Each structure stands twice: as structure tokens, then as C-alpha cells.
Amino acid sequence: MTRRKAALALFALSVGGFGIGLTEFVIAGLLTEVGTDLGVTISQAGHLVGVYALAVVPGALLITPFLMRRPPKYALAVLLAFFVVGNLLSAWAPTYEVMLAGRIVAALAHGGYFGIGAVLAASLVPPSKRASAVAALFAGLTIANVLGVPAGALVGQQYGWRVVFWIISALGLIALAGLIALVPKTEPxxxxxxxxxxxxxxxxxxxxxxxxxxxxxxxxxxxxxxxxxxxxxxxxxxxxxxxxxxxxxxxxxxxxxxxxxxxxxxxxxxxxxxxxxxxxxxxxxxxxxxxxxxxxxxxxxxxxxxxxxxxxxxxxxxxxxxxxxxxxxxxxxxxxxxxxxxxxxxxxxxxxxxxxxxxxxxxxxxxxxxxxxxxxxxxxxxxxxxxxxxxxxxxxx
Known part of the structure; x- marks a missing residue:
């Protein structure tokens, strides 16, 4: 694979990482708005953060084994589908329970995406550059903290918290398109x-x-x-x-x-x-x-x-x-x-x-x-x- 194609593939992977990172952390800046809209206390709204983190664990340990024998590109596409569905549920959620379910579904993609994505990213570059390739995957996660979370909080305050999750859902579809177009099909x-x-x-x-x-x-x-x-x-x-x-x-x-x-x-x-x-x-x-x-x-x-x-x-x-x-x-x-x-x-x-x-x-x-x-x-x-x-x-x- 040429250096340019590898860079484009890593960029596509990092876009998915950005979306997943934004999903996990942006809610912390919207707790008051979410709690008020869904009729729950700030403490209950805070569970939307903790439950997501806990749901990453079964997602990593139960879903990843079913996908890791598939081509990584296919596995990541399935995980991004979980991500999109979970965020659509969150954006639509008429009740707190539906919102909680949406957070759990989105979290199921988290561990597998970064786990399978890290192995795939490392395979796209020479051995001496593998850790940097993994870092490129996680760059999306860090950018989500630098720019995405403050921007998400601002959008949520101005236009409502649901708009943020509609945007994240659209971002997931963009990441999925980038994955299909730019990431090569490799064997597990x-x-x-x-x-x-x-x-x-x-x-x-x-x-x-x-x-x-x-x-x-x-x-x-x-x-x-x-x-x-x-x-x-x-x-x-x-x-x-x-x-x-x-x-x-x-x-x-x-x-x-x-x-x-x-x-x-x-x-x-x-x-x-x-x-x-x-x-x-x-x-x-x-x-x-x-x-x-x-x-x-x-x-x-x-x-x-x-x-x-x-x-x-x-x-x-x-x-x-x-x-x-x-x-x-x-x-x-x-x-x-x-x-x-x-x-x-x-x-x-x-x-x-x-x-x-x-x-x-x-x-x-x-x-x-x-x-x-x-x-x-x-x-x-x-x-x-x-x-x-x-x-x-x-x-x-």
C-alpha cells in the first residue's frame, strides 16, 4: 500500500474515532439540558455517562470475538452501524429509558472499534511506524475532546441537545462512507x-x-x-x-x-x-x-x-x-x-x-x-x- 493510501485509510478510521469520542464525552456538557428535557435529576442524567463507560466492557468482550474472524473492514462497518443506531435512539429518545438504551447500544461499538481498528491501522504501515498508526486512530478521540465537546456543548445550548445527537448520527454515516471508500479490505x-x-x-x-x-x-x-x-x-x-x-x-x-x-x-x-x-x-x-x-x-x-x-x-x-x-x-x-x-x-x-x-x-x-x-x-x-x-x-x- 502506498503512503498516501495508508494516510487516507488512517484518516477515515480517525473520523470514526472522533465520532465515538464525541458520543462518550459530549453528554457531560449537556447534562442540565438533558435532565430538564427528560424530567430527571442531574444525578440521574449523570448515569448516562457512567452507564456508557460500563457498557464498553461487554461490547469489547462479547461482540469483538464474533467479529474478529471477519475482515476488519466488515467488522468496523458493523460496529459503526451500532454507533449510528445508538445515537439515533439518543436523538429521538422520548423518555429517559430510551436515552439510556441508546447510550448502551452506542457504547457496544466503542471497544471493538478501537480494538479492531488499532490492529488494522498497525497492519497498514511498516513495523517501525505501527505505534504512530495506532496514535493516528486515537487522534480522532483527542480532537473530539479539544474541539468536539466544547462545540457540542455550544450547539446544544443554542439549538437543543437533541440536535447534537442528530449531528453525531450523521457523522457516523460519514465515517461509514469513508470506511467503505478509503479503507482497504484485508484479511483477519x-x-x-x-x-x-x-x-x-x-x-x-x-x-x-x-x-x-x-x-x-x-x-x-x-x-x-x-x-x-x-x-x-x-x-x-x-x-x-x-x-x-x-x-x-x-x-x-x-x-x-x-x-x-x-x-x-x-x-x-x-x-x-x-x-x-x-x-x-x-x-x-x-x-x-x-x-x-x-x-x-x-x-x-x-x-x-x-x-x-x-x-x-x-x-x-x-x-x-x-x-x-x-x-x-x-x-x-x-x-x-x-x-x-x-x-x-x-x-x-x-x-x-x-x-x-x-x-x-x-x-x-x-x-x-x-x-x-x-x-x-x-x-x-x-x-x-x-x-x-x-x-x-x-x-x-
Whole structure:
């Protein structure tokens, strides 16, 4: 495949990633409008965020195995169909229950799309560029945070929240057309293990360490980010009108981190993950330490996004490499771990606030979770080196 065709295919894949990322996160900026329209409390409307994250897990573990033996292009088309149907349900939803169902249907596409898409993206480029290709797929997700979420909130406030979901549904159809036109038809992985053995492969020590690290790292990061708005207003002293611009700064960090993380992982994925896992708790603790200082907090937000999301390509490449024969399922499961970690991190950070430890306490919780992830990666590296040393033949004199 020529470089130009590969770039177009990766762009088409990233458009789908943008739509899926927008579906997951835009609802957070529309909770008041959604809750008022559907006649539910803000707390009940908030479940539309948490339920989506949880529904990613069964989607990744149950739907992906049925699709991964099909050509990746076909599998991704099916998943985009789930995405479109789910968002159409959300846009139309006459009741809260229908809206909840729409969120679940859309979420079923999430893990499989990024899991199968990551393997497909890596297959389109030379081995030395595979992590960057995975980063290109996730670029759509980061752009959704930088531009899509603020724009979606603005459109929802001006024209109604349903318009946002009609637009996202149309975006899904555009992504599907781009997939059909620009992504080549390739065969599924030839060396796939039987499905039962693939699930066993997820329990391999190195694979399990990568999955748990993903959950802990992103649980820590998003546990902090979820409660950043009240911290910025009540501790730092920013006005409400400044918050969207600060979120754009965070999103810009996500975008830059995704690109830089892909390049670093192309050189050495294990080293990239280790270094970034060391830096992330430092950044989170520093953010808490400067919470009362407007300019340092803005810088800390950018660094939180940059360092946190720079780990994505390395962790995704690592889990795919160690899950030989089950790379697609492991890739999708890693996305599920990402969302499950978010749920855990948000719950623990919220519990710390509810216990009276203050709005800075999520930074302590987040740092603790990311340090646990760092510990897992260190143990995994030591274990891998020890195993390699034991299997290498010793020379005799």
C-alpha cells in the first residue's frame, strides 16, 4: 500500500474515532439540558455517562470475538452501524429509558472499534511506524475532546441537545462512507488462537499487567479531570466563562501527547510506558500543589493531558505485542480497561470529596492509582527480563 493510501485509510478510521469520542464525552456538557428535557435529576442524567463507560466492557468482550474472524473492514462497518443506531435512539429518545438504551447500544461499538481498528491501522504501515498508526486512530478521540465537546456543548445550548445527537448520527454515516471508500479490505489475523484460548491469553502475566496498568493510569487521570471544574472555580478562582478555554488547553495536551506518545512508542514501547508512568503521578501531585495559582494550574492541565494520553500508544502496542494469537481481543479489552478504570477513578475521587477531604483530594487519589500502575509495569519488566535471562543459553568456557 502506498503512503498516501495508508494516510487516507488512517484518516477515515480517525473520523470514526472522533465520532465515538464525541458520543462518550459530549453528554457531560449537556447534562442540565438533558435532565430538564427528560424530567430527571442531574444525578440521574449523570448515569448516562457512567452507564456508557460500563457498557464498553461487554461490547469489547462479547461482540469483538464474533467479529474478529471477519475482515476488519466488515467488522468496523458493523460496529459503526451500532454507533449510528445508538445515537439515533439518543436523538429521538422520548423518555429517559430510551436515552439510556441508546447510550448502551452506542457504547457496544466503542471497544471493538478501537480494538479492531488499532490492529488494522498497525497492519497498514511498516513495523517501525505501527505505534504512530495506532496514535493516528486515537487522534480522532483527542480532537473530539479539544474541539468536539466544547462545540457540542455550544450547539446544544443554542439549538437543543437533541440536535447534537442528530449531528453525531450523521457523522457516523460519514465515517461509514469513508470506511467503505478509503479503507482497504484485508484479511483477519491469520495466527489467531481459538476463541477460548484467546480469553486465556488475556491472563498472560505481561498482558494482564498492561491491562491493569491501563485501568490504573487512566483511572487516576480521569479521576482528577472529572472534578477539575469545581476545583478550578472554587479553589483556583477562575470564572465560569474561563472553564471552556481551560478544557481546550487540556484537550490540546491530549492531542500533543497522543502524537508524541506514538513516536516514543515506535522507538521503544516499554521504555515509553515506564517513563510516562513515572511522570504522570508527579504531574498530578504538582497540579494539586499549585491548585490555588491560576497560571501554574493551566500549565498543569496541559501537562496532565499530554503525559496522560501519551501512554495510550505504548500501552496499546504493548498489549498487542504480548497477546500473540489474541491481539485483536486484547486490544479491544485494553479499551474496556480504559473505560472501567475511568469509572473506578471517578468513584474513588468522588468518595474522597464526599468524605470531606476537599476538592484537591482527587489529585491524591489519582496519584495513588497511577503509582500503582507504575509499580505493575516495573514488576512486569523485571519479570520479563528474568524470564529472558533464564531462557537464554549460558555459554561455557
Amino acid at each position: 489475523e491469520r495466527d489467531q488462537l481459538p476463541v477460548a484460548q484467546q480469553f486465556k491469553a488475556l491472563a498472560r502475566p505481561q498482558v494482564l499487567a498492561s491491562l491493569l496498568t491501563t485501568a490504573l493510569v487512566f483511572g487516576g487521570m480521569f479521576g482528577v479531570f472529572t472534578y477539575i471544574e469545581p476545583l478550578l472555580r472554587e479553589v483556583t478562582g477562575y470564572s465560569a466563562t474561563a472553564i471552556p478555554w481551560l478544557l481546550v488547553i487540556f484537550g490540546a495536551g491530549l492531542f500533543a501527547g497522543n502524537i508524541l506518545g506514538g513516536k516514543a512508542a515506535d522507538r521503544n514501547a516499554d521504555n515509553a510506558v515506564l517513563v510516562l508512568s513515572i511522570l504522570l503521578p508527579i504531574v498530578i501531585l504538582a497540579l494539586g500543589a499549585v491548585a490555588g495559582m491560576p497560571v501554574p494550574v493551566a500549565i498543569g492541565l496541559f501537562l496532565l493531558g499530554l503525559v496522560g494520553f501519551a501512554t495510550v500508544p505504548g500501552l496499546q502496542a504493548r498489549v498487542m505485542r504480548h497477546a500473540q494469537g489474541a491481539a485483536t481481543l486484547a486490544s479491544a479489552t485494553n479499551i474496556a480497561a480504559f473505560n472501567l478504570g475511568n469509572t473506578i477513578g471517578v468513584s474513588l475521587a468522588g468518595a474522597a470529596i464526599a468524605a470531606g477531604y476537599g476538592l484537591i483530594s482527587p489529585t491524591v487519589v489519582g496519584a495513588g492509582l497511577t503509582l500503582a500502575g507504575l509499580g505493575l509495569i516495573v514488576v512486569a519488566r523485571v519479570s520479563a527480563r528474568r524470564k529472558t535471562a533464564l531462557t537464554q543459553p549460558t555459554s561455557t568456557i
